[in-house]
Amino acid sequence: xxxxxxxxxxxxxxxxxxxxxxxxxxxLAGFNASxxxxxxINGININGYHKPGILAGLYVQTDFxxxxxxxxxxxxxxxxARKKIDKENPDxxxxxxxxxxxxxxxYAGFRTSDRAxxxxxxxxxxxxxxxxxxxxxxxxxxxxxxFNNFDLQPFLGFQFDMLxxxxxxxxxxxxxxxxxxxxxxxxxxxxxxxxxxxNVISLxxxxxxxx
Numbered sequence: 001x002x003x004x005x006x007x008x009x010x011x012x013x014x015x016x017x018x019x020x021x022x023x024x025x026x027x028l029a030g031f032n033a034s035x036x037x038x039x040x041i042n043g044i045n046i047n048g049y050h051k052p053g054i055l056a057g058l059y060v061q062t063d064f065x066x067x068x069x070x071x072x073x074x075x076x077x078x079x080x081a082r083k084k085i086d087k088e089n090p091d092x093x094x095x096x097x098x099x100x101x102x103x104x105x106x107y108a109g110f111r112t113s114d115r116a117x118x119x120x121x122x123x124x125x126x127x128x129x130x131x132x133x134x135x136x137x138x139x140x141x142x143x144x145x146x147f148n149n150f151d152l153q154p155f156l157g158f159q160f161d162m163l164x165x166x167x168x169x170x171x172x173x174x175x176x177x178x179x180x181x182x183x184x185x186x187x188x189x190x191x192x193x194x195x196x197x198x199n200v201i202s203l204x205x206x207x208x209x210x211x
Contacts, residue, residue, distance in 0.1 A: 025060040028075065028169070030204025036081040037174075038182055038196040041095050046083050049201055051097070053078025059206060067111045077103045077125070079198050096133040099179070099198075101125040101151060109159065117159040123173060125151035125198075145180050151198060152177040159206075167206040174199050 033049035040046070057075025064070060083095040107121025130147050132139040157171035178195030 023060045023062045026208040028059055028204050028206045029056045033201045034079040035199045036196050037199050039081045050084050051080040051082040069109045072106045075103050077101045094135045098131040100129045115161040119157045123153045147180045151175055165208040169204045169206055171202045
């Protein structure tokens, strides 16, 4: 129940901020290509951005100087991992991790030209739902490691003004807080080897309200 209430409250707050005179705002929608660092299946590390997902939300930003601005967003973002199926394997092993987050990125941007911008920031995420699937269907919750509720992802990105009110946004993000620990068989004494981390490339269109 708390998760269902949290989403409209956050979007309402951002919409109110966007209506302030010094701020501009709009909506965004796009896709993620995701992997989870440290995902091991039978001792084999699953690599590659094979898990697609959607993202959608609102954003606001304001100028600090002619070439510098700051902004924040509230968005729903699907992440996770997927084992790429080997078609030549007569008995392929299936694995899919599906994660749904409410992300709140905060960032600064530097305009390198009239249309191009570099952005950098960090995104705090709250896990709304999770699911893992193998050859036998959904893995019961009691048979899998619990996920942490919170995520923190620094990111670097680029924006390009395609039209007066439409921007294309490309970002690269990697968690610095683990989304959960490795399973007992795969655990080590090293932070980056002992935990799992979201690794996401996102591409989205931003529509700016107003003219």
